[in-house]
Amino acid sequence: MGRRIEVERGAMPKRVLIIDNEEDIRELIVQVLESADYEVLRAAGGEQGLEILATIPVDLVLLDIMMEGMDGWRVCECIKADARLNHIPVLFVTVRSLLSEQEENRNRLADGVLRKPFSLRELQQAVASLTGADREA
Amino acid sequence: MRLRSETGDKPELVSREIIAYLSEKSTKRFPVHQVYWLRPAGNADYPRHYPRIPPGKAARVDVYLPALTVALTNPFEAILERITDAVFAIDTSWRFTYVNPAATRIFHKTADELIGHNIWILFPEKVETDCFRYYHQAMATSERMEYETYCEPLGIWARVCLYPSADGLTVYLADITEERQTRESYAAHLADSEERYRTVADFTYDLEYWRGPDGTLLYISPSCERITGYPAEDFFANPALLERIIHPAERRRIRHHFLIEMQSDETYTLDFRIIHRDGGIRWINHACQPVYNADGVFLGRRGSNRDITERKGMETELERERALLTAVLDQLPVGVVIAEVPSGRVIRANARMEQIYRYPVHLSTEAKQFCRCQAFHQDGRPYQPEERPIMRVVANGETIIDEEIYLHTGDGMQAVILVSAAPVHDREGRLVAGVVVAHDVTAYKELDRAKDEFLAVLSHELKTPLTSILGWAEFALGQNSTEQLQQAMTVVYRNARRQQRLIDELLNMSRLQHQRMDMVLESTDLCRLARAAVARATEAAEKTGVAIVLNPAQDALPLHVDPGRIALCIDYLLSNGLKFTPVGGTVSISCCSEGERAMLIVQDTGRGIAPEALPIIFTPFRQVDRDEAAGGLGLGLAIVRGIVELHDGRVTAASPGLNQGSTITIELPLQANDGPSDRGGKGRNAKARAYYR
Numbered sequence: 001m002g003r004r005i006e007v008e009r010g011a012m013p014k015r016v017l018i019i020d021n022e023e024d025i026r027e028l029i030v031q032v033l034e035s036a037d038y039e040v041l042r043a044a045g046g047e048q049g050l051e052i053l054a055t056i057p058v059d060l061v062l063l064d065i066m067m068e069g070m071d072g073w074r075v076c077e078c079i080k081a082d083a084r085l086n087h088i089p090v091l092f093v094t095v096r097s098l099l100s101e102q103e104e105n106r107n108r109l110a111d112g113v114l115r116k117p118f119s120l121r122e123l124q125q126a127v128a129s130l131t132g133a134d135r136e137a
Numbered sequence: 138m139r140l141r142s143e144t145g146d147k148p149e150l151v152s153r154e155i156i157a158y159l160s161e162k163s164t165k166r167f168p169v170h171q172v173y174w175l176r177p178a179g180n181a182d183y184p185r186h187y188p189r190i191p192p193g194k195a196a197r198v199d200v201y202l203p204a205l206t207v208a209l210t211n212p213f214e215a216i217l218e219r220i221t222d223a224v225f226a227i228d229t230s231w232r233f234t235y236v237n238p239a240a241t242r243i244f245h246k247t248a249d250e251l252i253g254h255n256i257w258i259l260f261p262e263k264v265e266t267d268c269f270r271y272y273h274q275a276m277a278t279s280e281r282m283e284y285e286t287y288c289e290p291l292g293i294w295a296r297v298c299l300y301p302s303a304d305g306l307t308v309y310l311a312d313i314t315e316e317r318q319t320r321e322s323y324a325a326h327l328a329d330s331e332e333r334y335r336t337v338a339d340f341t342y343d344l345e346y347w348r349g350p351d352g353t354l355l356y357i358s359p360s361c362e363r364i365t366g367y368p369a370e371d372f373f374a375n376p377a378l379l380e381r382i383i384h385p386a387e388r389r390r391i392r393h394h395f396l397i398e399m400q401s402d403e404t405y406t407l408d409f410r411i412i413h414r415d416g417g418i419r420w421i422n423h424a425c426q427p428v429y430n431a432d433g434v435f436l437g438r439r440g441s442n443r444d445i446t447e448r449k450g451m452e453t454e455l456e457r458e459r460a461l462l463t464a465v466l467d468q469l470p471v472g473v474v475i476a477e478v479p480s481g482r483v484i485r486a487n488a489r490m491e492q493i494y495r496y497p498v499h500l501s502t503e504a505k506q507f508c509r510c511q512a513f514h515q516d517g518r519p520y521q522p523e524e525r526p527i528m529r530v531v532a533n534g535e536t537i538i539d540e541e542i543y544l545h546t547g548d549g550m551q552a553v554i555l556v557s558a559a560p561v562h563d564r565e566g567r568l569v570a571g572v573v574v575a576h577d578v579t580a581y582k583e584l585d586r587a588k589d590e591f592l593a594v595l596s597h598e599l600k601t602p603l604t605s606i607l608g609w610a611e612f613a614l615g616q617n618s619t620e621q622l623q624q625a626m627t628v629v630y631r632n633a634r635r636q637q638r639l640i641d642e643l644l645n646m647s648r649l650q651h652q653r654m655d656m657v658l659e660s661t662d663l664c665r666l667a668r669a670a671v672a673r674a675t676e677a678a679e680k681t682g683v684a685i686v687l688n689p690a691q692d693a694l695p696l697h698v699d700p701g702r703i704a705l706c707i708d709y710l711l712s713n714g715l716k717f718t719p720v721g722g723t724v725s726i727s728c729c730s731e732g733e734r735a736m737l738i739v740q741d742t743g744r745g746i747a748p749e750a751l752p753i754i755f756t757p758f759r760q761v762d763r764d765e766a767a768g769g770l771g772l773g774l775a776i777v778r779g780i781v782e783l784h785d786g787r788v789t790a791a792s793p794g795l796n797q798g799s800t801i802t803i804e805l806p807l808q809a810n811d812g813p814s815d816r817g818g819k820g821r822n823a824k825a826r827a828y829y830r
Binding site: 024032066120 | 593596597600601602603604605606607608609611612628631632
């Protein structure tokens with residue numbers, strides 16, 4: 001099913017959902033990705049992010065971990081547990097380091113981890129690799 | 138005569154005929170006043186109405202002479218005819234009524250020469266002798282008499298028993314010459330041994346004395362002078378001296394001993410103090426016992442008194458050492474348990490151990506029972522009884538260093554302890570005890586966890602604005618448009634300020650903790666500070682959708698404080714209120730005075746504070762249920778308390794409960810009218826006073 005969507009949306013710009021409660025970081029990512037021709041959707045929290053995912057198909061989710069209410073790990077678990085969403089790659093964008101073993105395990109649920117602070121190049125590469133944009137280019 | 142069955146049934150009086158029976162059946166002689174165990178041989182054919190003595194069984198037979206008296210006119214004569222002791226009877230007119238053959242031999246007369254004749258006429262030489270008086274006395278009083286006498290005609294010693302009755306007097310006379318000889322030689326021997334005893338006693342190291350049956354001092358060894366300071370003569374001259382030298386505190390006890398215990402047949406020992414002639418105190422170990430001669434006659438009591446002052450001194454020292462050890466153990470910040478080997482019993486446990494276990498610790502319980510708290514390994518596996526350190530050290534002499542154990546304590550809480558154990562060996566290298574030391578590290582563990590948590594928060598809080606700064610700066614570098622540059626630099630500036638606030642928060646906390654916060658005191662007005670703080674917070678309040686309401690006091694509230702620091706406190710309280718109040722809520726700030734105190738009250742309609750969290754919200758690094766979105770290091774309230782206390786003020790928090798809002802009140806001393814406040818400044822803000830303007 002995921003395959004089908006990809007085929008359908010093949011020629012269109014990749015759509016990325018960014019879920020982060022830090023407005024300044026969220027907007028930075030939006031600016032950077034929009035200037036690289038991605039279509040970017042914003043959510044300030046996990047619940048809002050899942051609402052968007054339920055209605056709008058996306059190619060990648062950038063997900064902060066430490067957030068009010070639902071944290072990034074929970075959001076990721078919801079995505080991976082949902083048959084309609086689990087094909088969507090998830091990239092954790094987090095300052096969280098010094099992780100416990102348990103937290104490392106939860107991180108493995110995602111398709112990649114981008115540590116804050118990141119360089120814009122790191123961000124672009126990670127997003128391109130997970131959306132498959134690098135292969136198409 | 139009485140016959141008792143062996144099983145101790147009630148004794149039954151048995152008719153005198155049994156004497157005859159026993160005499161006929163047995164070759165044994167039965168002297169009176171004796172108790173025998175008799176075992177009839179074969180079929181006992183004594184009269185039927187006597188209690189049965191089953192063949193081969195023994196029965197106790199008491200033989201009384203009164204029975205014999207009656208027997209004289211009866212078939213018992215047969216016995217009397219045969220016995221070697223002389224038996225004769227005299228009627229109330231002093232005439233012989235019966236003589237047995239042994240008696241005729243003593244009197245050197247035939248029975249016929251004696252029977253019917255007056256004893257005093259036959260033996261006039263006896264009149265007015267002791268014998269004459271005894272006979273008359275017995276006859277007159279009807280009381281049984283017994284005495285020993287020397288019989289001239291026979292040249293023998295005799296024991297004479299007189300048994301008066303209504304018919305007259307029965308006399309029993311036994312030859313005791315041999316017995317006397319034995320006794321005399323024994324007496325000689327005794328005198329000799331007394332001499333020897335005296336010689337030994339005179340050289341004894343202990344104080345030996347002998348008191349007669351009436352308490353008279355008969356002997357005291359010369360060592361009394363060394364032990365008491367008084368020579369033996371003093372004790373003989375002054376019988377009360379023995380009691381007088383006893384320490385006053387002991388007199389009651391000793392008097393009891395002399396009055397009660399000494400009357401008994403027991404051997405007693407006791408320790409007491411005496412006062413030496415030199416005024417010093419000596420400890421005495423006293424033992425006394427009754428003394429009897431060979432015939433069982435009570436001769437008084439022998440007392441032996443050892444000077445144990447030195448030993449007592451050592452015992453006292455030992456007791457002191459023990460008390461010291463107990464005190465030291467109880468002062469230790471670690472729990473200590475000592476169990477002995479091989480019994481495995483706990484012989485010592487200090488107070489701290491009870492505090493750790495939250496169980497009363499009972500000594501001399503077995504080590505296994507001692508471990509009442511459930512224990513778990515770090516990975517959650519429960520400890521088996523034999524795995525517990527105390528069991529391992531007692532069983533195998535194992536040495537254990539800092540084993541981390543998780544405990545379920547007696548009060549239902551959890552504790553983490555580091556346990557070390559070491560075996561104790563005696564000089565021969567045998568394992569005699571195991572010592573276990575438990576260090577409660579629950580608080581350290583908690584601190585450690587809080588530190589990790591704080592570091593994680595700190596790293597998050599510093600890296601978040603840094604991400605924006607670096608990202609937007611890098612983004613700006615690639616931009617030509619002024620508008621986009623402007624947007625980027627605004628974000629960079631905002632996040633740099635945010636980082637600065639965090640660093641200030643850290644530094645302020647650090648300065649407060651190290652008591653190095655410098656303050657510049659000025660006269661100011663609390664209402665003015667509150668107004669300025671509200672103005673600063675308005676933008677943030679509008680952004681979060683929370684209303685801020687200011688209720689200033691009627692009059693100015695003059696303070697002499699560091700205005701910058703107090704403003705910072707108000708900022709913290711307002712931002713806290715905004716942080717924890719949902720959209721549509723209100724944060725109100727009021728100023729008023731109460732006596733000599735100015736009060737600033739910040740009240741919000743936010744999520745409130747749980748009752749259990751109230752006591753720790755001002756404690757640094759203990760942010761309760763930290764809200765990720767709220768941001769900050771959670772040190773705000775701790776800093777507020779630190780600064781307010783530096784101004785001799787007080788900060789308190791109240792909340793009716795979760796989601797019911799909270800109220801935080803700052804109290805500061807009002808400035809007196811005559812210039813800068815001189816109140817407070819005792820100790821804590823001494824540093825601040827150096828900056829008066």
